[in-house]
Amino acid sequence: MHPIPPGTRDVLPDEMLELRSITERLRGTFESAGYGEVWTPLLEYEEVLRTGDEAAAGAGYRMFDEGGQVLALRSDMTIPIGRLVATRLADTGEPLRLCYVAHAYRAVGHGSGQQSEFLQAGLELIGVEGEDGEAEVIELTLAALDAAGLARHRIGLGDGALYRTLLADLEVPPHRHGDLLERLSMRDLVGLELLVDGLGLARDARDMLVALPALRGGAEIFDQVDGPARGALEGLRTLHAALADRGVADRVILDLGLVRTLGYYTGAVYEVYDPAVGFTLGGGGRYDELIGRFGAPRPACGIALDVQRVHIAQAAEEGLR
Amino acid sequence: MHPIPPGTRDVLPDEMLELRSITERLRGTFESAGYGEVWTPLLEYEEVLRTGDEAAAGAGYRMFDEGGQVLALRSDMTIPIGRLVATRLADTGEPLRLCYVAHAYRAVGHGSGQQSEFLQAGLELIGVEGEDGEAEVIELTLAALDAAGLARHRIGLGDGALYRTLLADLEVPPHRHGDLLERLSMRDLVGLELLVDGLGLARDARDMLVALPALRGGAEIFDQVDGPARGALEGLRTLHAALADRGVADRVILDLGLVRTLGYYTGAVYEVYDPAVGFTLGGGGRYDELIGRFGAPRPACGIALDVQRVHIAQAAEEGLR
Numbered sequence: 298m299h300p301i302p303p304g305t306r307d308v309l310p311d312e313m314l315e316l317r318s319i320t321e322r323l324r325g326t327f328e329s330a331g332y333g334e335v336w337t338p339l340l341e342y343e344e345v346l347r348t349g350d351e352a353a354a355g356a357g358y359r360m361f362d363e364g365g366q367v368l369a370l371r372s373d374m375t376i377p378i379g380r381l382v383a384t385r386l387a388d389t390g391e392p393l394r395l396c397y398v399a400h401a402y403r404a405v406g407h408g409s410g411q412q413s414e415f416l417q418a419g420l421e422l423i424g425v426e427g428e429d430g431e432a433e434v435i436e437l438t439l440a441a442l443d444a445a446g447l448a449r450h451r452i453g454l455g456d457g458a459l460y461r462t463l464l465a466d467l468e469v470p471p472h473r474h475g476d477l478l479e480r481l482s483m484r485d486l487v488g489l490e491l492l493v494d495g496l497g498l499a500r501d502a503r504d505m506l507v508a509l510p511a512l513r514g515g516a517e518i519f520d521q522v523d524g525p526a527r528g529a530l531e532g533l534r535t536l537h538a539a540l541a542d543r544g545v546a547d548r549v550i551l552d553l554g555l556v557r558t559l560g561y562y563t564g565a566v567y568e569v570y571d572p573a574v575g576f577t578l579g580g581g582g583r584y585d586e587l588i589g590r591f592g593a594p595r596p597a598c599g600i601a602l603d604v605q606r607v608h609i610a611q612a613a614e615e616g617l618r
Numbered sequence: 619m620h621p622i623p624p625g626t627r628d629v630l631p632d633e634m635l636e637l638r639s640i641t642e643r644l645r646g647t648f649e650s651a652g653y654g655e656v657w658t659p660l661l662e663y664e665e666v667l668r669t670g671d672e673a674a675a676g677a678g679y680r681m682f683d684e685g686g687q688v689l690a691l692r693s694d695m696t697i698p699i700g701r702l703v704a705t706r707l708a709d710t711g712e713p714l715r716l717c718y719v720a721h722a723y724r725a726v727g728h729g730s731g732q733q734s735e736f737l738q739a740g741l742e743l744i745g746v747e748g749e750d751g752e753a754e755v756i757e758l759t760l761a762a763l764d765a766a767g768l769a770r771h772r773i774g775l776g777d778g779a780l781y782r783t784l785l786a787d788l789e790v791p792p793h794r795h796g797d798l799l800e801r802l803s804m805r806d807l808v809g810l811e812l813l814v815d816g817l818g819l820a821r822d823a824r825d826m827l828v829a830l831p832a833l834r835g836g837a838e839i840f841d842q843v844d845g846p847a848r849g850a851l852e853g854l855r856t857l858h859a860a861l862a863d864r865g866v867a868d869r870v871i872l873d874l875g876l877v878r879t880l881g882y883y884t885g886a887v888y889e890v891y892d893p894a895v896g897f898t899l900g901g902g903g904r905y906d907e908l909i910g911r912f913g914a915p916r917p918a919c920g921i922a923l924d925v926q927r928v929h930i931a932q933a934a935e936e937g938l939r
Contacts, residue, residue: 298705298913299666299669299701299704299705299912299913300663300666301658301659301662301663301666302659302661302662302663302683302689305659305660305661306659307656307657307658307659307702307706308656308657308658309654309656309706309707310654310655310656310716311654313654313655313656313657314654314655317655333630333631333632333634333635334631334634334635334638335628335629335630335631335634336628336629336634337622337628337629338622338623338626338627338628338735339626339660339691339721339723339735340623340626340679340723340734340735341622341623342621342622342623345620345621345622348620358661358681358689359681360679360680360681362623362725363725363727363728364728368623368679370660380620381628383620384619384620385628385630386630395631400660402660402661404683404684406684407684407685413661414659414660414661591620592619592620
């Protein structure tokens with residue numbers, strides 16, 4: 298009787314109040330730190346989204362406008378904000394701090410059990426290079442979730458470029474990178490090992506490619522790495538030191554196997570966890586090339602939180618107390 | 619360079635803060651009066667929207683899902699809330715007071731200059747019949763706009779069924795109603811007069827059909843009507859008295875030519891004006907049959923405000939001060 302599309306839901310007043318309390322606290326934290334809220338249209342030309350990231354554009358709902366052009370529902374806010382920054386905000390030389398509370402959409406099939414409509418709260422820091430930018434975003438994410446009532450949340454921190462850099466350093470042919478990175482992004486370390494074994498590498502190189510993605514923990518993991526990987530980890534080491542300076546390193550879990558699937562990440566990548574629930578609450582990373590696809594290049598990093606998941610984690614934490 | 623679809627816009631932080639200040643005040647007023655905020659999915663099955671109102675479903679962006687069913691972006695919140703009330707909230711015998719702050723979408727052509735993406739703040743009062751319901755909605759709308767910083771706003775009040783009732787009473791053949799109501803909804807009183815002249819009615823009846831839609835003002839207009847129209851105005855007269863009891867009748871302009879175009883209105887209809895701007899800020903009315911199309915019938919009325927237009931009116935009022 299009068300169904301709603303798969304992956305969507307009606308939200309009644311009691312839950313709505315709780316969700317709004319979360320979005321107001323997240324946004325309040327972002328705004329206090331100088332992040333200004335923006336809105337971009339729900340519908341974008343698919344070609345524009347595709348300019349930002351091929352895979353992201355394909356993930357969304359699509360339709361034709363009356364002139365035959367393909368429109369798509371945004372599947373995240375990072376690409377539209379990249380477009381906005383490269384067009385209307387291109388003349389701003391200073392760093393830009395932008396945030397949003399908005400829905401994003403991904404087409405899902407019947408019975409998949411996946412959400413298709415996501416309420417996201419996120420931020421984008423544009424024009425700040427390297428660990429200063431990332432440390433600010435990570436610290437602010439932790440603080441925003443503190444404000445939203447979580448107590449046990451942690452940030453998983455990896456380097457989205459690390460494995461690609463190592464594969465290039467080891468002269469693994471580029472056409473074999475895709476399968477390896479796919480196994481890695483699925484956290485399928487057994488499948489990854491099988492593929493690495495098939496590469497015909499020297500023992501040391503083979504062991505490094507297999508062992509590295511399993512390294513997870515605090516700064517001690519840097520001591521467990523030597524050889525060519527040591528140099529490739531320099532960025533992550535610097536960032537970890539910056540996080541220690543800000544007093545939040547103990548809430549960050551280094552994870553050398555972490556790879557986010559979106560194609561626009563170029564450096565550090567993060568995911569948000571809460572031990573009370575078995576799913577990530579959000580994620581992000583550095584995307585220094587995205588804005589340049591729309592105009593003048595600018596370094597940038599950001600993060601998006603799934604508000605409904607934050608809400609579930611909040612309830613789960615309360616249940617544990 | 620990287621255009622956005624016609625009728626949409628990016629909103630930058632300064633404006634966003636102002637829009638949010640308006641939505642928070644509108645919602646604050648609604649919630650203080652016992653209205654609970656709800657969210658419904660942006661995408662609905664077109665067939666479901668069509669169950670609510672044929673024309674509303676056709677107004678929106680449409681696409682196919684992977685199973686070949688047609689999805690549509692909601693073109694208002696009243697129909698989705700009607701669906702929600704008739705399904706998940708069907709067991710509630712008591713009146714329901716629901717509100718929302720959400721975007722609605724209508725497909726527009728290139729160069730039409732019309733908006734396709736609307737931020738609406740609105741409310742729906744379900745289960746309260748007659749003038750009590752309408753007076754509550756009108757009083758609350760005035761108060762919400764007071765809170766949002768407007769001072770000169772007025773409500774135009776008409777009866778969406780009035781002209782149809784008169785045409786039926788005068789035995790005008792039903793196939794001629796459509797053209798007449800269309801002229802009326804366009805406020806084309808000259809075109810209306812030409813059509814009425816072609817109906818071959820007696821002089822009195824002809825004069826009434828021509829003169830009535832031009833009547834606009836306070837309670838004095840009731841004295842300017844006699845004959846069959848007098849009885850048809852009884853509902854509006856009772857409502858005006860209820861508004862006087864609530865002390866807001868002087869902010870309401872009776873308008874016997876007011877017809878809202880949406881097909882689901884069954885009684886009183888309202889529009890919100892501000893003399894500082896030349897467009898309506900929103901509108902609504904009574905829709906006693908909509909919920910019954912999804913399940914058990916319940917009387918209902920509501921109103922939706924266009925937040926961006928309220929913002930423009932607010933700035934225009936400040937300019938006049």
